[in-house]
Amino acid sequence: MAVRVGVLGATGAVGQRLIQLLDPHPDFEIAALTASEASAGKTYRQAAKWRVDSPIPDAVADMTVTATDPDAVPDDIDMLFSSLPSSIGADVEPDFCEAGYVVSSNSSNGRMDDDIPLVIPEVNPDHLDLLEVQRDERGWDGAMVKNPNCSTITFVPTLAALTEYGLEKVHVSTLQAVSGAGYAGVSSMEIIDNAVPHIGGEEDKLETESRKLLGEFDGAELTHNGMHVAASCNRIPTIDGHLENVWVETEEDLPADAAAEAMREYPSLDLRSSPDPLIHVFEEPDRPQPRLDRTLGDGMAIAAGGLQKSPFGLQYNCLAHNTVRGAAGASVLNGELLLENGYI
Ligand code: NAP
Numbered sequence: 001m002a003v004r005v006g007v008l009g010a011t012g013a014v015g016q017r018l019i020q021l022l023d024p025h026p027d028f029e030i031a032a033l034t035a036s037e038a039s040a041g042k043t044y045r046q047a048a049k050w051r052v053d054s055p056i057p058d059a060v061a062d063m064t065v066t067a068t069d070p071d072a073v074p075d076d077i078d079m080l081f082s083s084l085p086s087s088i089g090a091d092v093e094p095d096f097c098e099a100g101y102v103v104s105s106n107s108s109n110g111r112m113d114d115d116i117p118l119v120i121p122e123v124n125p126d127h128l129d130l131l132e133v134q135r136d137e138r139g140w141d142g143a144m145v146k147n148p149n150c151s152t153i154t155f156v157p158t159l160a161a162l163t164e165y166g167l168e169k170v171h172v173s174t175l176q177a178v179s180g181a182g183y184a185g186v187s188s189m190e191i192i193d194n195a196v197p198h199i200g201g202e203e204d205k206l207e208t209e210s211r212k213l214l215g216e217f218d219g220a221e222l223t224h225n226g227m228h229v230a231a232s233c234n235r236i237p238t239i240d241g242h243l244e245n246v247w248v249e250t251e252e253d254l255p256a257d258a259a260a261e262a263m264r265e266y267p268s269l270d271l272r273s274s275p276d277p278l279i280h281v282f283e284e285p286d287r288p289q290p291r292l293d294r295t296l297g298d299g300m301a302i303a304a305g306g307l308q309k310s311p312f313g314l315q316y317n318c319l320a321h322n323t324v325r326g327a328a329g330a331s332v333l334n335g336e337l338l339l340e341n342g343y344i
Contacts, residue, residue: 003078003344005335006032008068008096010060011039011048013183014083014106017328022081023057025332027272027339030060032077034068041065049183068092070099078344081331082107085182097142102343104145104334106327108201111146111209114222118146118212120153120330121337122269122278123160127217128341143343145334148213149205150180150326151233154242156213157279157302158318161266162259163214166251167227171312172206173245174199174231177238177290180322186235196235206231241290242322249313256307259314263304271336273329275301282306288319299324300333 005022009015010033022028034040039047045061066072068084069092082093082105089107096103110116115137117130131143147153151174159167176199178186190196207229214225248254260281268278275297281304282288288296288303296303299321307316320326338344 002029003027004029004031004076006073006077006080008034008080008082009084011035012083013179014323014327016052017323018081018083019060020052020054021328021332023059032073033063033065035065037067039065040067070096079335097140097144100141102143102338104331106147106331116144116146118148119334120213121271121333123157124213125337128337147330147334148209150322151176151242152206152209153326153330154320155244155246155318156210158263158304161263165254168251169249170227170229171247172231174233175236175243177240177242177322179240191237199233199235202233203231238290240321240323241294241319243290243319245317247312247315254314256309260307271333273300273333273336279304293319294321300329
């Protein structure tokens, strides 16, 4: 029987992707949709300015959107996928966990808390067991798991493939799509014919989240990875797909062909939404590109290319679909991991 789920922030850019992915999902059934007070009481069709590349699913079109409040969501919901603005998530997500709901969240609030697992299932599935620590410390009947920022998800799996060489220093420069800023995010006057070399708070997220994701969990405590990470984040006028340029210095010599093989062979999982392979490595020097490669693996794969030696270690490019792999798909995958591990 399908697990009954709800979407918090269902009308936004990520919320719409969540609905697109959850509607056909055999393990989940959408049974609640929430948004702001301005949308509450409207049908989903009225409330959402639908912009993803498939029609609004019939199952949700006439569902009534409620306020984002535990009292407004039915008790028989087993899991919530959250795509709320982080300031709102910080206020209300803990209330849902306290009320007994298991929340798989995109919002950045709490990602760096010691007892909140920040998980990419193919990279650090063992960190999910932090939920035991979380329940002990917070006394929640529910639970909270986070997926990282969309730009973090794009490069961390490629680093995970290289850990045996000893990661020392990582430089990453991003070219991020406008959908990463949400539906109302960047004004057209600001972004058309332009590139913006600043995304507030983003650089810090790449630097800190990557070290948490690649950290060691001993069953009680998580030790963050000691590598040094420097990020530079840029917004460009693509719709979907974040492209990143990466330089990695390692303890051991890392030839480009060995790095390509390590990425190609890095294992995926057999969760329903896991792509196979996880990392697609291009031979062509001008790939990956956002428009051509963001839908690899139904938008869940990471694409890499341009691997070469440089004076600053291994150099390469990588790409992921920011609202699928980097957001909604990442939450759904974490939901599948929660299900597989008996947390639902
Ligand atoms: P968005 O398009 O602005 O959507 C925000 C959603 O939250 C809408 O459903 C909105 O409902 C709802 N909301 C706004 N204010 C609210 C309030 N006071 N109470 C309850 N609900 C409220 O944002 P988004 O791009 O989908 O991002 C959502 C979250 O995912 C953010 O935390 C973002 O950082 C994170 N994220 C985004 C991406 C991406 O690529 N876009 C990637 C990774 C993570 P109304 O329609 O009623 O206003």
